[in-house]
Amino acid sequence: MKLLHRIYQCSRLSFKFKTYNSRNFDVRSRVNPAVINRVPVHFYSTLSDQDVKRRTEELTDCFMEARELMQDAKESLNTVYFSEDMQEASEAVAQTIQTYEKFLNELNETQKKDVTRTIGLKMAELKAQYAAMEEELKAE
CATH class of the missing domain: 1.20.58 (Methane Monooxygenase Hydroxylase; Chain G, domain 1)
Structure with a gap:
């Protein structure tokens, strides 16, 4: 649970500071960051x-x-x-x-x-x- 939360935080920060690149191309131009930042609900339980x-x-x-x-x-x-x-x-x-x-x-x-x-x-x-x-x- 903590690991997933940490991954979620890092992905949000990388989009915020525009440092998220993969295979030498800018992912921001191809993927909507609002969609990427969502973590499925089934990972969390109340x-x-x-x-x-x-x-x-x-x-x-x-x-x-x-x-x-x-x-x-x-x-x-x-x-x-x-x-x-x-x-x-x-x-x-x-x-x-x-x-x-x-x-x-x-x-x-x-x-x-x-x-x-x-x-x-x-x-x-x-x-x-x-x-x-x-x-x-x-x-x-």
Whole structure:
């Protein structure tokens, strides 16, 4: 993060003092400095490590709740409560996956790798279990 910030500062200073040359030609004449000075937003994250940890724990809790609701729906198969349980399970799974993807979009690359390593497999497992459950219901 500090390295990217340092590169950004140096690039701004080099354009300001007109010292940015490459391969013996003036880059300023070919490239708009206003476009070059922009650093993509995905390099920066406004979330601290504590916020990332807290939200990761919240997602883990959502994952556990969605799995429990799926288990309840499986247990209530062929009963009056099945359709309601299945609807709750599908809403919980969709909400958990949506929250996870939104959370990943808010992170920088390093944080994204850490979160994916921590709970990425759980989210993939949740999707797979839900898809298997739907396939099993279609078969019956």
